[in-house]
Amino acid sequence: DGGITQSPKYLFRKEGQNVTLSCEQNLNHDAMYWYRQDPGQGLRLIYYSHIVNDFQKGDIAEGYSVSREKKESFPLTVTSAQKNPTAFYLCASSIGQLDNQPQHFGDGTRLSIL
Amino acid sequence: QKEVEQNSGPLSVPEGAIASLNCTYSDRGSQSFFWYRQYSGKSPELIMFIYSNGDKEDGRFTAQLNKASQYVSLLIRDSQPSDSATYLCAAMRGATNKLIFGTGTLLAVQP
Numbered sequence: 001d002g003g004i005t006q007s008p009k010y011l012f013r014k015e016g017q018n019v020t021l022s023c024e025q026n027l028n029h030d031a032m033y034w035y036r037q038d039p040g041q042g043l044r045l046i047y048y049s050h051i052v053n054d055f056q057k058g059d060i061a062e063g064y065s066v067s068r069e070k071k072e073s074f075p076l077t078v079t080s081a082q083k084n085p086t087a088f089y090l091c092a093s094s095i096g097q098l099d100n101q102p103q104h105f106g107d108g109t110r111l112s113i114l
Numbered sequence: 115q116k117e118v119e120q121n122s123g124p125l126s127v128p129e130g131a132i133a134s135l136n137c138t139y140s141d142r143g144s145q146s147f148f149w150y151r152q153y154s155g156k157s158p159e160l161i162m163f164i165y166s167n168g169d170k171e172d173g174r175f176t177a178q179l180n181k182a183s184q185y186v187s188l189l190i191r192d193s194q195p196s197d198s199a200t201y202l203c204a205a206m207r208g209a210t211n212k213l214i215f216g217t218g219t220l221l222a223v224q225p
Contacts, residue, residue: 031211040122042202042217043158050211058212090157100146100165100206103213105157 002027004106006091012114013078013085021076021109023091030096032074033103036060037088049074050096078111086112115140118205120216128224133190135219137203140184144214146206147179147186152218153199161201162188193223 004025013019023032031050035043045058049068063082068074074093078085088110092103119138127133139147146165150158164170164177164186176189186205190197200218207214 033213040217042118043204043213043215045212048212094211100163101211102148102160102163104160105150108157 004091004093004104006089006106006109008109009107011109011111013111014114016080018077018079019085019111021078021089021091021111023074023076023106025072025074025091025093025106027093027104028071029093030071031094031101031103032068033092033094034058034064034066034074034076035090035092037090037108043090046076116216117141117207117214118203118216120201120203120219122217123220124222125219126222126224127193129193129195131193133193133197133221133223135188135190135201135203135221137186137188137216138184139186139203139205139214141205141207141214142181142184144205144207147177148204148206148213149175149177149186149188150202150204151197151199152202158202190221193221195223195225197221198223 007022033048034046047066049055065077091106094101094103148163149161152158162177164179170177174191178187202218203216204213
């Protein structure tokens with residue numbers, strides 16, 4: 001089945017630790033996105049990539065890093081610089097950077113502080 | 115002012131009624147609008163999208179867009195308990211292809 005796979009489903013981070021969230025898609029989509037969702041705040045864009053080997057900061061990129069070495073993969077690293085990492089992290093993809101393209105989401109990763 | 119605003123609810127409707135969910139946006143450059151449904155603890159699921167003024171129907175769902183008033187709505191006919199979820203409205207920001215989400219409206223359909 002075509003889709004977006006995020007792993008792990010749950011993740012725990014210790015103080016000072018970097019953790020990496022995986023996002024893989026087999027939809028042949030060019031564009032991929034990372035969002036963070038906190039209770040009562042809706043989804044906020046962390047990073048996005050419209051093409052392989054290129055990515056841009058979103059609205060809340062501080063404390064996060066990404067890479068886009070392959071079309072199907074867009075991992076997110078939550079660094080120790082992110083002081084409030086507890087949230088629901090959602091990866092999305094869309095066909096391309098053309099306007100009007102809907103984004104589809106993976107099942108998400110819940111990150112908590114130990 | 116938030117770029118995309120929704121009433122947080124909860125909006126409670128009886129089973130079989132029409133649920134009306136509303137959303138306003140501030141960026142006049144927004145051209146595309148999306149409605150997502152999110153069940154508790156799950157990820158958002160695309161319900162509908164609309165680009166042109168007027169109505170767009172898909173089964174029990176109708177999206178309405180009024181660009182002059184900067185207003186988007188989602189109507190759910192014959193509401194079912196399984197429609198109980200948070201509905202997120204999103205606007206595509208200008209020409210950037212970035213989605214800006216509202217905080218969502220919680221819909222509760224009472225059996």
